Amino acid sequence: IDFDDDADTSISSNTDDTLVVEVGGNTLATATATSLTINDGVTITTADVNPQLTIISTEAGGSQAPIIDIYRNSSSPADGDVLGQLDYYGENSAGEKIEYVRVRSAIEDVTDGDEGSAYAITTYTAGSQYGRLNINETETIFNQNSADVDFRVEGNGIDDVLHVNA
Numbered sequence: 001i002d003f004d005d006d007a008d009t010s011i012s013s014n015t016d017d018t019l020v021v022e023v024g025g026n027t028l029a030t031a032t033a034t035s036l037t038i039n040d041g042v043t044i045t046t047a048d049v050n051p052q053l054t055i056i057s058t059e060a061g062g063s064q065a066p067i068i069d070i071y072r073n074s075s076s077p078a079d080g081d082v083l084g085q086l087d088y089y090g091e092n093s094a095g096e097k098i099e100y101v102r103v104r105s106a107i108e109d110v111t112d113g114d115e116g117s118a119y120a121i122t123t124y125t126a127g128s129q130y131g132r133l134n135i136n137e138t139e140t141i142f143n144q145n146s147a148d149v150d151f152r153v154e155g156n157g158i159d160d161v162l163h164v165n166a
Helices: none
Strands: 010-012 018-023 026-032 036-038 082-091 097-109 116-125 128-135 140-142 151-155 158-164
Antiparallel strands (some): 097 116
């Protein structure tokens, strides 16, 4: 089915049980009986408090499920490559869009047999972003950027098993 005069926007089925959506001559999506591949970004917008994305596994055994794979398939992987990032946005009292929390993972060493990775959580404190938890190959760092915050570990019924004042 062509949707415009130059036939570069269409829905077609070139093989059995496959549906291809092309827009402007580029393949936007391919659907089969068991999968959907989308070749560009996806935006989900709703105006209610219901989940915008739900992933359900009906696997009844003891294996892990559901699983989300985030795979950076680079033709030239390098030390320092960011593998993925989750950004949590909200608005402040002035209506400005603020990245309140960032979770990032990266490759520290791509050398076969010596692979290394890093994981970081950044949050806002008193109007500025701070590295709250940074895990890398050689250390785990709390409060990387020296925010004026206390560090406290709680125990079973004990509020201050370990307490470091800012």
